[in-house]
Amino acid sequence: MKVLLVGGGGREHALAWRIAGSPALTALWCAPGNPGIAAHAECVAIGAEDVPALVAFAQEKAVDLVVVGPEAPLTLGLADALRAAGIACFGPDAAAARLEGSKAFTKEVLDAAGAPTAGWARFDDPAAARDYVRAQGAPIVVKADGLAAGKGVVVAATVAEAEAAIADLMESRVHGEAGASVVIEECLIGEEASFFALCDGVRALPLAAAQDHKRVGDGDTGPNTGGMGAYSPPPAFTDALRDEVMARVVDPVLAEMARRGAPFRGVLFVGLMLTATGPRVIEFNVRFGDPECQALMMRLRGDLLPALAASAAGDLSGVSLEWSDEPSLVVVVAARGYPGAVEKGGRIGGLEAAAAVPGARVFHAGTARGPDGSVVAAGGRVLGIGAAAPDLRAAREAAYRAVDALDWPGGFCRRDIAHRAL
Structure with missing residues (x-):
């Protein structure tokens, strides 16, 4: 199988390492890659968001499967363009990638699926957002509705902090158009966990869980980042909890996405808060986390590539993956x-x-x-x-x-x- 991996970060290095070990692999390219990935794949100078060039390269090399690492190419429609060209792609179409591209869309899907999540409201007007925050009080969470590279979330301990976040996102546009609208949520208390499931549009295969560290400083201090470290598995994430998340979140959300005509194929990253009343969804991402992917790939036993190909083909029946008990x-x-x-x-x-x-x-x-x-x-x-x-x-x-x-x-x-x- 000839594979093109899209991306050039730590997540893609971990995926390249695992894909390169597959007996089914005959050639592996990575666009754009990095010096570490170059030990496993031939790196090509094409940007991860250059959809036309990526499709043209895949056609030229007769690629059998494209594996998309980051979220931005998916929201731009890379999977749509590849499938239209007859090339299999691991990752959701743009319509399904809205689960990461829009926080408000995610909340609407969660509500429609009956999945547990925080109370929320969406605002296009900063004055109305400030009024809502004053009425609700703090602590409260302010999120840029669009993609902000994992940095568009502020957990405000005071009303003043929430108002400052609204000003930064909606008026100063510190994250560009991602902050044109915001989602404001109740602040959930508990342990965070990241759970991953492979999806084929209809069914899902549970993978494993990890816990990320978003704040830049020791003791979970300082601003949010894209992630400063992770480990797997989190002790709080039991097999019973995994089954509950599959039954209450993943399966009903897949059914709701299919009902909307946007079946989800790829990896669904479920960001959870493990509260005293049970797991509640904080967010979805439509790709492996970074750095959670690195932690997961170190625990994976066996061959990842056939599972990625089965997800892309829309049929995970009969697919299984094993995980080491070693953290x-x-x-x-x-x-x-x-x-x-x-x-x-x-x-x-x-x-x-x-x-x-x-x-x-x-x-x-x-x-x-x-x-x-x-x-x-x-x-x-x-x-x-x-x-x-x-x-x-x-x-x-x-x-x-x-x-x-x-x-x-x-x-x-x-x-x-x-x-x-x-």
């Missing part, structure tokens, strides 16, 4: 200044030493090749240092030993990944 953990090493402005171009040393730590694995996220061929920082989240071990504490110790083997003064990381479990 895994990934620490994101980001460029100083993240999630704000960062300095790019700094040389990253010690990568081989980090990879040599027993149980550890280095995932490239925001890296590039410098003029001298060295690996340099080229983004905000630059590396994901993962490890798997017989217990979570050992996995964390191995991951941080690998982090400490790096020679990159321009990087930083949280030092408390998995603190809630440990």
Whole structure:
């Protein structure tokens, strides 16, 4: 099977690593890829959002399956264009990708499916949004309705913080048109968890769960980011809870999407709050999480590629995947200044030493090749240092030993990944 993987981050590095190990694979390209992915795939200089060029490349190479990593190409209709050209695609059509592209759409689907979620309201007018916040009180959650790279959510502890978030999103447009409208939700209390299920439009195959760390600083302090680390499995996410989420969320949402004429094919990322009254949906994403994907891929046993192909073909019947009981953990090493402005171009040393730590694995996220061929920082989240071990504490110790083997003064990381479990 000839495969084109779309994307160039840590999630795509993890997917490339797993896909490259499949006996069914005959060729693997990645667009645009990164220096880490280049160890597993031939990287091609096509942007992840360049839909016409991606389709043309897939046709030229007679690609059998395109695996889309990030959300933006899906919301732009990459899967639609590929399927129209007769090329199988792992990932939802644009109509189904609205589950990530619009927070309000997601809430409407959840309500129609009878799935548990937070109370909410949508606003196009900042004055009306402020009035609502004053009436509801705090704590309260303010979300950009559109895509904001995981950063358009503010959990406001006070009314003043919520009003400031409304001003930033709707008036200053700190996340562009994503904040033209906002969704304001009740603040749920509990443990967060990320659960993933492969879908074929009708049925779903449960995968595994992880817990992400969104805040930039130790102790869950500072602004939200795209994710500073993750581990799998979260102790609170039991088999019984998995079955409950499948029955109360995933299956009814798939049925509702099919009823709307937008059947969902791909991986459904269910962001959950595990409250005292049961799991409630915070959000959906329409792709593997980053860095959750890295943690999941380290626990996966067996061949991922046939499952991705079966999802794309619309028939997961008979497909199964196995997961190691050993926990895994990934620490994101980001460029100083993240999630704000960062300095790019700094040389990253010690990568081989980090990879040599027993149980550890280095995932490239925001890296590039410098003029001298060295690996340099080229983004905000630059590396994901993962490890798997017989217990979570050992996995964390191995991951941080690998982090400490790096020679990159321009990087930083949280030092408390998995603190809630440990």
